[in-house]
Amino acid sequence: MNHRFASIRYSYIRSQLYGLFLSFIVLLATLLTIYVLLEPTWLTIKGIFLFMFLYFLVALIVSIYAGFKSGGDLKYRFDYLSTQITQFANGNYQSRLHFQEGDEITRVANEMNALGEALQDQVKSLQRMADERADMAKNSYKTAVMEERQRIARDLHDAVSQQLFALAMFSEAAIKQLDEAPELAKKQMMEVAKAALQSQTEMRALLLHLRPVYLSGEPLDKGIIKLVNELQQKSHIDFQLSLPDNLNITETIEEHVFRIVQEALANILRHSNASKVVIQISNRSDELLLHISDNGNGFNVDEERKASYGLKTMKERSEELGGTFRIRSSEREGTYVDIRIPC
Template sequence: MVKRLQGIRYQFMRAHMQVIYFSLLMITLVLFFTYSVIQPGWLTIESIFLALVTMAIIMTPVGLYVMFRKGGELKGRLHSFSLYISTLSEGKYGAKLVMRDSQDEFDTLGDELNDLGSKLRGQVKSLERLAEEKSEYAKQAHVAATVEERQRLARDLHDAVSQQLFALSMMSQATAKIIDEKPDQAKEHIEEISQMAIQAQNEMRALLLHLRPVHLSGESLQEGITRLIEELKQRCHVDFLVEVEPLLELSQSKEEHIFRMVQEALSNTLRHANASNIELRIQEKDRIYIYISDDGDGFDIEQQMNAKASYGLNSMKERCEEVGGTFKIKSKQGEGTYIDIRIPK
């Protein structure tokens, strides 16, 4: 309530009441000066007080009503400006602020905001054209990038799968030695070996996911993602909840960027999250909405984004920004990860 009374409407009302009562004070001084110095016969103390009380009774509600209406009008116009700025911040650069043709300072500000929206829309178009050009250059540089990708996969295989297989070998040898003497302990070791094997299997499948082609090979985005999910369902011990709407009139560059971001997100989840459930939703409304979530281990976002090894997350963010979109990720250790991507059409 106190915060509401600090609004512009009530500031106008307080200012107007100050003007009214200051005016009444001046009138009072003039009347008493006239009464005491000039002393006209028609002016009495009773008439002075009657006039002042009458003016106060009439001017106070009238002033409050007028300024309440005027303050509400100004508040409404400021709210429309605030709403328009919020619309621009969400990427809806095609929106326009409707003016009243009053040619006051508010209309001037509105025209400037509309010009800003037009410039932002033009810049987004330019970014999309640059993304198209960059996609062509990326195709040309694919051969050179393949060598680097193979080296990275080799390092990942050595750092992750190779070490897990070595641990499996050591654990199985130790289990074989104690299986007759300590069957209960051997059973526990076998269960650990099973979990380690599943983890190594998921790690290998995630690494193989990186070997898939970046391009959709003539498929639509919906077909490519659906086929990718179906393959993962057959190979991984993870439940998928998928809802992918057909996206119309999307450029090839945007489809490839979206496909690659989804591919990268699923790969990261399979490799690091230890998730049992993965949800993927792609919807087309005023923009393209992409939601990816899991119920895995979660992680510290700030630490991971700043780490040199966080190639996947930074790559997804860069790809999203290249097509004029916004990339948000929420994660908490023990509570899973949620990715929200929004791309203008």
């Protein structure tokens, strides 16, 4: 309630009432001074207070209406400015404001329109730079493949090799305890099964990165469908896809989006333990919208964002195209990734 009465509209009403109060005091003092000094026959105390009461009543109604009307018009214009800022924050730089009043607010609106044009030009420059980088990346494909192999080799050494070592240790211990302590051996075999499942999941995620870096001429929707079909054959995850046909986007955007989806699925395989994954792509208002969600374990976004190589890569690829990257997650409530890319 206090926040509501602090709005511009009620500030105008308060200023009108303040003016009414001052004019009421001045007029009352003037009439009383005339009555005391000159004592005209036509002016009486009763007449003064009757006139002041009627004046106050009429002026109160006029002040409230004028303040409400003037403050309301100003509030609507500020609301338009706020909506424009929200549009810019969401990556919609084509939105424009049109005011005819010619005052300071119109000047601010024109400056915001100029800012939108500058941001739109910047997005085009970023996408042009992304196209140039994509061409350079294709020319240096062998170097990229070597770097990818080295990174996967490090992942194999850090994750899978350690898990296989633990698998061998548990197996040897179980064999030794099989005759003397069968219950302990059973427990250790359960650990073996758990470690084997984790190694299998990690290997699938690594194999996902071994796919070609580029779509190799395929459209984005077919590349994602092929990727999901391969994963469905090797996992128990239920994939739900919503992909439009004939997306009118550049080859660079297709490749970046494909790699973002690939990275997101690798993270899901490794960490989420999800049973359902949703991938949605849509075109709206000259924007490409990408949504990826799962019903897995979830995580603390603030802690994981700093440490996760995959999240950093997805965010960097989005920003290279002038887009926005948002991720929401909490423990045991799944993960939601939303990306907007201007087209």
